[in-house]
Amino acid sequence: MKKKALVISGILSVTVLLSGCSGLRKLDNPYVYSERTALYETGSEEDKSSTFAQDLCVVPDDVVSQDSKVTAEAVAIFDVSNGTVLFAKNPFERMYPASITKTMTALVALKYGNLSDEITVTKNAVITEPGASLCGIKPGDKLTLEQLLYGLMLPSGNDAGEAIAEHIAGGTQSFSKMMNEEALRIGATGTHFMNPHGLNNEDHYTTAYDLYLIFHEALKYPEFRKIIGTDRYTTTYQDKAGSPVNVTWKDTNRYLTGERKMPEGLTALGGKTGTTQAAGSCLIMGSSDSSKHEYISVVLKASTHATLYDNMTNLLNKIAE
Template sequence: MNKKIQILTLGAVMLVSSCFMTGCSSKKNELMNYRVKASGTAMQITNDTTQDYLSKDICVIPKKGQTKKQDAVMTAGASLMVNDTDGKMLYSHNIYKKLYPASITKIVTAFVALKYGNLNDTVTISHSAANITEYGAKLCGFKEGDRIALKDLLYSFLIYSGNDAGVAIAEHIAGDTKSFAVMMNREMKNIGAKHTHFVNPHGLHNNKHYTTAYDLYLVFHHLAKNRTFMDIVSRSNYTAKYVDATGKSKSLYFTSTDRYLLGTAKAPTGITVIGGKTGTTNNAGSCLILYSKGKKNKDYISVVLKAAGPYALYGQMNHLLDYGTK
């Protein structure tokens, strides 16, 4: 056995052992049928149900390793609850089913913007950003020619879920929304989220714009390590300051779309909601991804996609959060 093969083999053994020790799943054979291969100097572990690139602290949930007996309360299209501290699956259903994410898309836009953008940059709102005409599209209300720091734009975008801010961010980073979507898809694949395809930065409906609960978990897991992102999604409101096309100082006040942060939804006793991102369209239903803390200071990521409405969404999310108190 040559030195390169020895290194690859040792790396594979260490990575698999690490996943078992962190309790990624309840099945002993969870990593069976994976294959290890060299790609340049990178290590890859692949199969047809999970990611190409494994972070050492990712919870791996093979398709057959999902919760076998479905809970009658969980009627959403897909749902997932992970102990993110220990990398342990607590509940999962249809997590590889391709569904429309609506505005949860915006966390991936943030992922790209935080990686490639400078938060101190000044963004000028374009005509296309200021003139979204799709019925029901939520807008921050920025006008063509307005100039705003990327940081303020990103806070407005995630907290209020304004689609005009999403277009402005995409154009600033990549030149146009189509090129930005290419970046989104590339970055998702780079973290192993290979069941995702995006065509816009905001999540307004398109039949070719979809993801999975597991892919959203993967990107949120990475974003949770970013202090700026976590500060944004934990806020119940934000005042964005900017200047208009004439140079006049302006401000807009935004409130969160997350009912936990607004106090109109209450998490189970023992759970502290840190923050997250909502999403709603007719095709996507009601969606929410959430970061929370439970007993012994454990962190949790929970996802509900395609619930029948806000009442069902928060009821089912609370049911998932209950797992974090047990």
């Protein structure tokens, strides 16, 4: 395993961005490990305290990045407990995240909403784009924010994302602004969101490293851990006529549902899949070993669902190396 790398508090916090921390704006590439190291060593104590923290991983220059079994375009695995990066391939490459976007949607909803909030679905939640994943809610339906979060994260409901955005911020544009502000706050400076669900937009992008930052932040919420760790969720809500609607939503993460086997000694904590033609097949997930050490792994733009899980398994196998 790699020696513990320097760790930072979200690559660049909003405070640092606004204050113009000495030398910070001169970085040619804000993700380059050597430049960050130099900045840290030459910066003032105030700059160091505002830029660095002890709970995040930085990708070192010498991290292993070649493996013929890892064929997806961008992948990375982070040892959260030890603060190290076990493997990284194109971790800072700009990529389309597809429905992994919903991790940030859930994070913003949990931060600014209440699980017990009752939400009436409007026509704005109706999505007609071919191939879009839906949880099946309809205008006039009444659900709690908690129910919508399960509809968002398990069956990957784009309609749930729209309903959440409207409830929290009044609509997609305002909610996307909140998503982008949250991304900057946690240091995900290579990210820009245009919607709460991940349907393709050329201005909607992120990186494998930024997704790690976002997922790491979301894991701080027990409710998020509970939701992503649920393989099947059954609930009842009301339609516009007041009649009960009974639904069961199944998670799309095949490790969680048992359709794919986790490597020996590892347990899936849960995660989020994503698939569009532009993004390919994607997955971010958390896992833990027998010592309760936790890991976050990301696979972006695998060619098929099958190769997505092959890539993820090969990535998880590196924990035991």
